[in-house]
Amino acid sequence: MGLLSEGSPLSWAETKTHAEHVRRHGIKQFIHLYHQLKDRSNDDLKWGDEVEYMLLKLDKANKTGRLLLNAGPILTQLQELELSSPPGSVPTLWRPEYAAYMIEGTPGIPYGSTLAHCNMVESNMRLRREEVQKLLGEGEVALSLTMFPRLGCPPFTEPPAFPTPNEGAARSLFFPDEATFGGHPRFKTLTRNIRQRRGMNQDINVPVYKDSKTPSPYLDDFQALGDASREKSAKEDHVYLDCMGFGMGLSCLQMTFQACNIREARFLYDQLAPLCPIFLALSAACPILRGHLVDTDCRWNVIAGSVDDRTLGERGLEPLKEGEQRIPKSRYDSIDSYLSPSGEPFNDVPLVKNEEYYEEMIKAGIDGPLAQHIAHLFIRDPISLFSEKVSMTDVTDTDHFENIQSTNWQTMRFKPPPADSPIGWRVEFRPTEVQLTDFENAAFAVFVVLLTRVILTFNLCFVIPISKVDKNMKVAHKRDAVLKEKFFFRKDILTCDSPKEAEQVCGCSASTSSGDIHAVYDEFTIDEIINGKPDVFQGLVPLLRQFLDNLEDVDVDTSCTINQYLDLIQKRASGRLKTTAKWMREFVLNHPSYEHDSKVSEEINFDLLSTCEKITKGECFPPDLLTKHGTKTRHDIPTAI
Numbered sequence: 001m002g003l004l005s006e007g008s009p010l011s012w013a014e015t016k017t018h019a020e021h022v023r024r025h026g027i028k029q030f031i032h033l034y035h036q037l038k039d040r041s042n043d044d045l046k047w048g049d050e051v052e053y054m055l056l057k058l059d060k061a062n063k064t065g066r067l068l069l070n071a072g073p074i075l076t077q078l079q080e081l082e083l084s085s086p087p088g089s090v091p092t093l094w095r096p097e098y099a100a101y102m103i104e105g106t107p108g109i110p111y112g113s114t115l116a117h118c119n120m121v122e123s124n125m126r127l128r129r130e131e132v133q134k135l136l137g138e139g140e141v142a143l144s145l146t147m148f149p150r151l152g153c154p155p156f157t158e159p160p161a162f163p164t165p166n167e168g169a170a171r172s173l174f175f176p177d178e179a180t181f182g183g184h185p186r187f188k189t190l191t192r193n194i195r196q197r198r199g200m201n202q203d204i205n206v207p208v209y210k211d212s213k214t215p216s217p218y219l220d221d222f223q224a225l226g227d228a229s230r231e232k233s234a235k236e237d238h239v240y241l242d243c244m245g246f247g248m249g250l251s252c253l254q255m256t257f258q259a260c261n262i263r264e265a266r267f268l269y270d271q272l273a274p275l276c277p278i279f280l281a282l283s284a285a286c287p288i289l290r291g292h293l294v295d296t297d298c299r300w301n302v303i304a305g306s307v308d309d310r311t312l313g314e315r316g317l318e319p320l321k322e323g324e325q326r327i328p329k330s331r332y333d334s335i336d337s338y339l340s341p342s343g344e345p346f347n348d349v350p351l352v353k354n355e356e357y358y359e360e361m362i363k364a365g366i367d368g369p370l371a372q373h374i375a376h377l378f379i380r381d382p383i384s385l386f387s388e389k390v391s392m393t394d395v396t397d398t399d400h401f402e403n404i405q406s407t408n409w410q411t412m413r414f415k416p417p418p419a420d421s422p423i424g425w426r427v428e429f430r431p432t433e434v435q436l437t438d439f440e441n442a443a444f445a446v447f448v449v450l451l452t453r454v455i456l457t458f459n460l461c462f463v464i465p466i467s468k469v470d471k472n473m474k475v476a477h478k479r480d481a482v483l484k485e486k487f488f489f490r491k492d493i494l495t496c497d498s499p500k501e502a503e504q505v506c507g508c509s510a511s512t513s514s515g516d517i518h519a520v521y522d523e524f525t526i527d528e529i530i531n532g533k534p535d536v537f538q539g540l541v542p543l544l545r546q547f548l549d550n551l552e553d554v555d556v557d558t559s560c561t562i563n564q565y566l567d568l569i570q571k572r573a574s575g576r577l578k579t580t581a582k583w584m585r586e587f588v589l590n591h592p593s594y595e596h597d598s599k600v601s602e603e604i605n606f607d608l609l610s611t612c613e614k615i616t617k618g619e620c621f622p623p624d625l626l627t628k629h630g631t632k633t634r635h636d637i638p639t640a641i
């Protein structure tokens, strides 16, 4: 989560009355920030990862796996050192996350532009795990799991907690409020306000994985669950999820990069956006929801649905009320427009934006693509507001801007520098599903940061019509998409036919001489995108290897480590290794007690999680999931550099 303002949270009714105020001043704050910082330049590459962990208790005697609701006290201990040390002097930083069983860890200071920093990522991730593990008791473990298989199957928590469909913040049939982090009011406030703004519970329906003994049609017994009226929200043959926790209670891996200036940040934002669905499919790790195998492999749509605060009118399901407009997507979804002037021709999806604020930004000298990006974020209401934060100045504060910005959870995030800080313009890459091991997470993080260098070095251009990126997001969810599906991808990523524009955006121009935005792409498998397609495309990893081969003074240890990362990525893309999703699905399907009814029982859940624990700790390397790696990762940079 972004900013965690302190104070007393307002109810939805109160927040709503301040919505326009927050937006109005949020825009003014952005305009001020923009003018203050638009010419900031020559910032170095800095970057960092965020890993979300789930705390679990595995009870060997009873063969149960439960989510531990003690993130609060664990976090307090994890943050002790940070709070008593000068800024930037601790090796790791810890932050709360949505669930009472989640914590988020990042490196203590961002990595820099030296290649040897890539060799520090995995050891820092290991250190984070050690720091948590030291605070846990017998049978307790922190796993970087994208999903907990029996999330929403009470009792799935330790201590046991039970849902309260008729009261509290979530009002879920399955997810108790105790599972939402209570150490900061933000999370329960978001839960309540999103549901209240929507006017009803979330209704996320994910197709169930139909096996030979899965009931047909498959539908929950809502009478038995305590609310027969939910039957109209649940679809047959789907796993029904009804609150924010089902999405925000999943974990992911994010990477943030600092650009040299605002133009480079906008350019990287655009070039990475079309790669988001590719990384989603490649990192797929979410084949089980609420104790059932599902027919999708990724988490994204579930989170999108879990914070979808749109009213029926906004969703197009009933006539619009006064002041409403149709809004095609949840506030958590794939980006809707490119940010660079060169990306503009490819913005082929009608963009809903706050017209008044768009005009205000244009008048204030902000260019069209950037103004429309911000005006698009500002169609949303603030969904959590603290009484102490209602009155803010437009000059020195950015809270209202951050309020709207940090509750638009998209595949990419364009992060302006915080006021009065040494931090520059940044972009965040947000689609990746978190993997079990530090090795895999480091591999994805390092792969993405190196890709940004290759993009800037070779002036690569991945931009395709944004409507095709949306299609790719849908395709990425399909079971085994990584092997079975094709994705729209730019045919010639080296095209750069407008040198003037190229100079202007510090990258290539996406414009085409023919003017036909649909002429630039074709359909590729992920194997072809990552590993190459003879005579058509070199492949991202071969390109990266070429880039690395041309670097001088690379220490051999870093090179050895990076090679193992690229090898993993290549094998996942080609199918030589399974994605986490495929490996987990097969674990369930092959479990001796699995009854071919799509159900992941307590026993299967326990065995799966116990195996995940062994994999995480390096006690077991399933040869179909992982290479038997041994990287040269280290905590520091070799002195010879």
Ligand code: ADP
Residues within 6 Å of the ligand: 001, 002, 003, 046, 047, 048, 049, 050, 095, 106, 107, 109, 110, 111, 254, 255, 256, 257, 258, 422, 423, 424, 426, 428
């Ligand atoms: P959020 O949750 O809003 O994305 P966090 O503070 O949790 O923000 O994470 C920010 C990430 O950005 C961390 O990985 C951190 O290491 C990294 N980071 C910190 N400072 C910089 C910087 N100047 N440039 C790029 N990345 C940075």
Ligand code: MG
Residues within 6 Å of the ligand: 001, 050, 052, 097, 104
């Ligand atoms: Mg997080």
Ligand code: MG
Residues within 6 Å of the ligand: 001, 002, 050, 095, 104
């Ligand atoms: Mg964070």
Ligand code: MG
Residues within 6 Å of the ligand: 001, 002
């Ligand atoms: Mg976050």
Ligand code: MG
Residues within 6 Å of the ligand: 001, 050, 254, 428
């Ligand atoms: Mg983040």
